[in-house]
Amino acid sequence: MTTIIEQIRHGIAWSKVDRFQKAYGLKDESVALLLGASNRTLTRHRKKEETLAPVASDRFYRAEGIFDLAARIFETKERAMRWLQRPQPGLAGMIPLDILDTEPGSRLVQRLLTQIEHGVLP
Known part of the structure; x- marks a missing residue:
């Protein structure tokens, strides 16, 4: 756990973000939203391989x-992405991907996923 905290404090390498983006097939706009950054900032990080x-x-x-x-x-990244990109009744019709840019939104999505995992459907 300490290692993760140190990584966050020192900055996660862009290469890790790039692998994540490719693994889930995310567009730059979605990654920018998740990070609270502009597309221009993403381009700069990518070019310079900054943290x-x-x-x-x-x-x-x-x-x-x-x-x-x-x-x-959901057993695959593709199914996970479909779920994350669709309005969810358990989130009052909000799209999970659209609210992951805030901590409260992230907590709501995580709570709903945990309920689904345990068979407690909203």
Whole structure:
């Protein structure tokens, strides 16, 4: 756990974000939203292979955990992405991907996924 905290504080490497983006087939706009950054900032990070700022690293770590949880529950990354991109009744019709840019939104999505995992459907 300490290692993760240190990584977040020092900045997660762009290469990790790039692998995550490719693994889930995310567009730059979605990654920018998750990180709270502009497309231009993403392009700069990618070109210079910079590390993310601590705040963006924290957002990335949180989003990565939710995506991985969804992939585990829905058994494939493709199914997870379909779920994350569709309005969910358990989120008052909100689209999970659209609310992962905030901590409260992330918590709501994680809570709903945990309920689904345990068979407690909203």
